[in-house]
Amino acid sequence: MSTSSVPLLEAKGLTMRFGGVTANEDVNFLLREVELRCLIGPNGAGKSTFFKMLTGQLTPSEGKVFFRGQDITGAKSHEIARHGIGIKTQIPNVFNGLSVHENIFVAAARNKSMQQTKRIASATLERLGLTGIAHRIVGQLAHGQRQWVEIGTVLAQEPELILLDEPAAGMTHEEIVRTAELIREINKTQAIIVVEHDMQFIRMIAKTVTVFNQGRILIEDDVDVVLADQRVRDVYLGKQAA
Template sequence: MSAECVLETRGLEKRFGGVVAISSVDFNLKQRELRCLIGPNGAGKSTFFKMLTAQIKPTTGQILFEGVEITKAQPHQVSQLGIGIKNQVPDVFNNLTVRENISVAARSRHGKARAAAIASEVTERLGLTGLVGRLVGELAHGQRQWVELAMVVALEPKLILLDEPAAGMTADETNRTAELIREVNKTAAIVVVEHDMQFIKQIAHTVTVFHQGRVLVEDTMENIQGNELVREIYLGKADDD
């Protein structure tokens, strides 16, 4: 693939026993691209993310990050190469303070001084300054999401995967998240899984639709919204709400 490409999967497949969660997914992402993944529950989006970050191993197929094959890598190696992920459920260190959470993340790929600078910058950028001494486990759901986002941003990854970053957030918080995503996108490619169509409209150019473990269609947001097939399996249901 071209040097432009940051992430590529070839014929990616994952079976859990007889259940095919992901089937022959060929996915391409350019440097600093912002992509949204949508699809009904069980379409395989989270499974796809977990394979990209080596949390689960694909049954067959290949994953390439900046041209390097990472199909058989360990999660920490994938992270060291520059992929950061926010999982669907807030995945944080509950009994550590906000400051400690972010500093552990920043120390992963940087020396002491640089990490401290990144940590304080990220803390301020995400508006967590007032909470640094609090235990993350005591925070509200939305705030915990922010802490996790801060940790991912503090890694300074080249590719960021966000699994439902706006879930459980207020309208105001969602807007701030969208703003943050656009800002971080200046230096990193981002893939976002979301159900909130307003949110996707705010941030996305290209949208990939997953359905029953396969890529159904890949297009701009306007075309996706006009696509009959997509409306039927996904947006149609959303319109009924």
Template structure:
């Protein structure tokens, strides 16, 4: 059996009287692709931020193991250095730098200068961003910036990729390209994709974990989970309302 690459034990995060993540035991294994879904306020993004170190954890918050290492209390940069690529909910890019510079800066952390140049060009080709390489990212559309951020993540060739709402603001045809890209990334890395878009989640065809009120409601394959009555009530029902 493949080794767990993400393993949370009794992960809990409270904000005042609100428990955003409640005793979550979650396991993702090497090479796996998992989607996290759930209605607004279900705790997906908080859970994501706990994994990425954006919320600094202490012993009271439970434990998080990534790549076999206990990262509880670690800062984001320390977690990333384990080989983790992170894409945040709102495109987090360097607006005043060009597309090339954004991706180069990412590549440079794990390679020498020449290697970074080569890797940057490879990523630009892979994402069809070559013609835009000299554009300032701040001048690009939301969808384009999402792709640039994916390029930033890809440039380090991580073994674990965490994507928070990668399909937000992306058009239909771009979604199809994104699904292909995510499957390609998954050939070499485990992925967690947090998203609202059920159509997009279906297209990914991956295992799904449904969050509800800070806890895991159900886990399983897309077809089984999405046809589950409880899921329809808490998620699809809420959307319909």
């Protein structure tokens, strides 16, 4: 890849303060092209805030975000989406009143011809196994299915980087296994950052894991190293990191 010297995503000294509360402090983060990264950490560690700063839903108090070397700090959400970053949010954001097909269709339609859009939409439905329920109204679907619809809208916009905030939440074991397979398959062509609490799920997909604690990065290493680390265990058991 010609741009291999430039990382896909780089965060430098990213800090987010809400009044007196510091949600993220001095986060330095690097992601290569087509990398798969898992973010873990206890509740309130600042993972979702970090995602919100990457996607323009929040403007960082300090620090910069670069996407392929281009400064995207403080850009509007829709502009960042156009650069090629897609996100599945923690609380599913789908078009509840529309059918599954229309959800995917609208996501695929931006800047594309009708023919292209239809092709991408039906390919995405097929890929996620949603073709059978394409005409169901999304608001009436089960939680796991709605999660997939949202992942579908993210895929249909064909982003270079996909952020998944708790993609396996509320899913049955079989659904989790399928989601893990899907993530590995997507990762063949696109970079992914996954936030997840489910350790089994992390073990299924992870190569490199970044651990957040109290708004900072605690450790970043191979999955086996991270999960064996005493500090990580302490954090998850609620003790203070040494």
